[in-house]
Amino acid sequence: MPPETLTPERILEATEEVLRRYGPAKATVVDVARALGVSHGSVYRHFRTKAALREAVTARWLDRTSEQLATIVDDEGAAADRLGRWLATLFEAKRHKAGDDPELFATYMTLIGESGGVVERHVGDLEAQLAKIIEAGVGEGAFHAASPTTTAHAVFAATGRFHDPCYAAEWSRPEITADFEAVRDLVLRGLRG
Amino acid sequence: MPPETLTPERILEATEEVLRRYGPAKATVVDVARALGVSHGSVYRHFRTKAALREAVTARWLDRTSEQLATIVDDEGAAADRLGRWLATLFEAKRHKAGDDPELFATYMTLIGESGGVVERHVGDLEAQLAKIIEAGVGEGAFHAASPTTTAHAVFAATGRFHDPCYAAEWSRPEITADFEAVRDLVLRGLRG
Structure with a gap:
C-alpha cells in the first residue's frame, strides 16, 4: 500500500493536534513530522519555516469561521435578515471556539499574538462579507449607507463585544444573548435610518 | 504651624504618586505613609486594608472621567448632540489616560484586574448618564427606545472600541477618529430609527 500523500491539509491537521497536545511553547516541526511519520524536511517542503506553518494553521482556524459565514452572504432573503443572522452566527462560532475547548482557544490566541x-486578513474577509450584505440592502432600498465598506467597518467595530476574543470571558454569562x-x-436600526 | 490634616483625598493623591514611582507590585502602605510623613496606622484609620486603599485610588481615577462626562449630561441642547459629545469626550478622556502616561495607565489596568x-460601578455610572441623555431624547421625540437603560447598555457595548482598555493600542492609529x-x-441613526 503506498503511503498517503503528504498534503498541506494533512500537515495542518497534524499541527493542530500537536499544538493541542504540547501547547504553543513546546510544539515543534519535528513533533509534527513524527506525528505524520515523515521527515521534518518533508514538512519544510510545504511550509518553509516554523513561523509559516504556525501562521497557516492559524489562518485555517480563522477561515473555518469565514467559510461558515460566507454561505449566509449568498443566501436568499432580505439583507436585514441576512445581516442579523450573519452577526448571530459569528457570535455563535466565536463563543463555541472559546467555550468548547478553552485550551485550544488559548493556544490560538498565542499564535495570533505572534x-x-x-488576523487583519481575517477581519478584512469578514468585513468584505458584511459590505456585500450591506450593499444588497442598499440595493433593496432597506439600508442607507454612503459607503458599504466604511459602514461594514463600523458594524464590525460596533459588534466587537460579541466576536472580539478580548471579551471571551463574558460570552458564558446568561445575559449575553439579550445584550x-x-x-x-x-x-x-442604524442601517435602516 | 499645625501639620496639614490627613484627609482621604491627600492619602489617595500620595498613593497615586507612590504607585507611579514604585509600580503596583512594589508599592506598600508604608511607602504611602512615609510620603505623607505619618505613621502607617494613620493611613489605616482611613483605609482599613491595603486592598481598600488600592480600590479607592482606582475608583478616584475612574471617577475623574465620570465627573467630566456628567457636565455634558446636564448641558443645554438637543439630546443627539449631547450624546455625540458625550461619546467623543469619553473616547478623548480614555485616549489621553492611555497615551499621556502609559506606565500609570498600565498600573491602573493592574489595579483594575485585582x-x-x-469597574462594574464605573460602567454603571456611565450607563446611567447615557440613559439620562437617551431618555431626554425620547422626551424630545428625537430618539426611539423602549427602555433607556437597555439602550444605554447597548450603546455602551457598541462603542467599546473607543473606551474599552483592551483596545488602547489602537487609539493612537491615525484612522481611529474616522472609525x-x-x-x-x-x-x-439607530437611536433615531
Whole structure:
C-alpha cells in the first residue's frame, strides 16, 4: 500500500493536534513530522519555516469561521435578515471556539499574538462579507449607507463585544444573548435610518 | 504651624504618586505613609486594608472621567448632540489616560484586574448618564427606545472600541477618529430609527 500523500491539509491537521497536545511553547516541526511519520524536511517542503506553518494553521482556524459565514452572504432573503443572522452566527462560532475547548482557544490566541497579518486578513474577509450584505440592502432600498465598506467597518467595530476574543470571558454569562440582541437591533436600526 | 490634616483625598493623591514611582507590585502602605510623613496606622484609620486603599485610588481615577462626562449630561441642547459629545469626550478622556502616561495607565489596568466591583460601578455610572441623555431624547421625540437603560447598555457595548482598555493600542492609529465617527453616526441613526 503506498503511503498517503503528504498534503498541506494533512500537515495542518497534524499541527493542530500537536499544538493541542504540547501547547504553543513546546510544539515543534519535528513533533509534527513524527506525528505524520515523515521527515521534518518533508514538512519544510510545504511550509518553509516554523513561523509559516504556525501562521497557516492559524489562518485555517480563522477561515473555518469565514467559510461558515460566507454561505449566509449568498443566501436568499432580505439583507436585514441576512445581516442579523450573519452577526448571530459569528457570535455563535466565536463563543463555541472559546467555550468548547478553552485550551485550544488559548493556544490560538498565542499564535495570533505572534503572527503577522493573519488576523487583519481575517477581519478584512469578514468585513468584505458584511459590505456585500450591506450593499444588497442598499440595493433593496432597506439600508442607507454612503459607503458599504466604511459602514461594514463600523458594524464590525460596533459588534466587537460579541466576536472580539478580548471579551471571551463574558460570552458564558446568561445575559449575553439579550445584550447581543440589543446591539444587533440598534445596528440594524442604524442601517435602516 | 499645625501639620496639614490627613484627609482621604491627600492619602489617595500620595498613593497615586507612590504607585507611579514604585509600580503596583512594589508599592506598600508604608511607602504611602512615609510620603505623607505619618505613621502607617494613620493611613489605616482611613483605609482599613491595603486592598481598600488600592480600590479607592482606582475608583478616584475612574471617577475623574465620570465627573467630566456628567457636565455634558446636564448641558443645554438637543439630546443627539449631547450624546455625540458625550461619546467623543469619553473616547478623548480614555485616549489621553492611555497615551499621556502609559506606565500609570498600565498600573491602573493592574489595579483594575485585582479589584472587585470598581469597574462594574464605573460602567454603571456611565450607563446611567447615557440613559439620562437617551431618555431626554425620547422626551424630545428625537430618539426611539423602549427602555433607556437597555439602550444605554447597548450603546455602551457598541462603542467599546473607543473606551474599552483592551483596545488602547489602537487609539493612537491615525484612522481611529474616522472609525469613531462612523460608529457614533451608526449608533445615533439607530437611536433615531
